[in-house]
Amino acid sequence: MISIRSVGKTYRSRHGEVVDALDDVSLDVREKEFVSIVGPSGCGKSTLLKIIAGLVPASGGEVTIRGRPVREPFPDVGFVFQNAVLLPWRTVLDNVMFSIEMLGLPGNDYRARARDLIELAGLAGFERKYPWELSGGMQQRVALCRALVHDPSVLLMDEPFGALDAMTREEMGLELLRIWEERPKTIFFVTHSIPEAILLADRVVVMTPRPGRLARVLDIALDRPRAVEMEFDPRFKAYSEEIRALIFRPRRERVH
Ligand SMILES: Nc1ncnc2c1ncn2[C@@H]1O[C@H](COP(=O)(O)OP(=O)(O)OP(=O)(O)O)[C@@H](O)[C@H]1O
Ligand SMILES: [Mg+2]
Known part of the structure; x- marks a missing residue:
């Protein structure tokens, strides 16, 4: 591979x-x-x-x-950096969707998948929260979802x-x-x-x-x-x- x-x-x-x-x-x-x-x-x-x-x-x-x-x-190829660099003005869901936008992929096709991943990462219910409302570990999980969303x-x-x-x-x-x-x-x-x-x-x-x-x-x-x-x-x-x-x-x- x-x-x-x-x-x-x-x-x-x-x-x-x-x-x-x-x-x-x-x-x-x-x-x-x-x-x-x-x-x-x-x-x-x-x-x-x-x-x-x-x-x-x-x-x-x-x-x-x-x-x-x-x-x-x-x-x-997805990349996760040492420090979770989330965009502070975007919600959890919009941070995860950021990679989709950067890759120019159709957002509607990926939103359900983003939600599934957020749930899988134990963050259900936090989709509309902002990074500063999350713990460090939760932010890290959001960064992980962002790297995984385009599979x-x-x-x-x-x-x-x-x-x-x-x-x-x-x-x-x-x-x-x-x-x-x-x-x-x-x-x-x-x-x-x-x-x-x-x-x-x-x-x-x-x-x-x-x-x-x-x-x-x-x-x-x-x-x-x-x-x-x-x-x-x-x-x-x-x-x-x-x-x-x-x-x-x-x-x-x-x-x-
Ligand atoms: N852009 C750069 N320009 C010049 N030297 C660099 C650059 N990036 C890394 N280096 C040098 O290359 C070597 C390897 O760096 P690298 O960041 O790959 O190490 P690392 O194994 O990831 O270290 P750490 O465990 O501290 O993160 C270091 O000596 C570093 O100073
Ligand atoms: Mg290093």
Whole structure:
């Protein structure tokens, strides 16, 4: 479904400074797969997501979605940013409908779907409220609905729950899985939380410090549907330790 082939990224500033953000990243992702990405701050996770989204060009290599090279944003791809940026003058429903307007799709065809999603996200009755009348977690769910309303087959999420407290975050993760099981799609999920990465994903991609490379790709063999109690499963602990060792191992010991 998504093929990332030897993707590299070098940023060049106007003053001639050069930052190697990504180096030789290759990964194939199946249709309807849930992939988490973890790695130290500044290792190029957001850069990788933006390249897949067609928001930033790669310096080398190529990303294809269903065989088509990504050179600009595809309408079939949804993006959730770290901070829920809702439009304060629009109601919940109108915020969700914003993506439909931006894509130039007919509003009447999508309004019922927007309402269904809002309900699915546990926000029934809040359609006419404004963002400032909602809690942080509720705003995050509205942003999620907005990314899902045109039913993209690919969803790119950059630390979508980063601003939430631990409990709301866990709840949101399971909420996301529920929506994903109901309307399966291919998800890339960037997070700083190792347990969150494991709990949600089919595979966890661990990246090295800058320039970001793939340190390891772990298959998560836990049953679905996932539940918070799985964190006590010995396999969960083993995954967690493996990832932690990869991220915190001193650089010179790492085998390239
Ligand atoms: N537009 C840009 N211009 C120049 N350098 C950039 C730009 N965007 C990112 N970088 C640099 O590329 C590197 C990777 O950044 P990126 O945002 O992809 O990291 P990240 O893994 O998402 O980090 P974090 O976990 O802190 O969000 C960093 O060193 C950053 O300074
Ligand atoms: Mg980032």
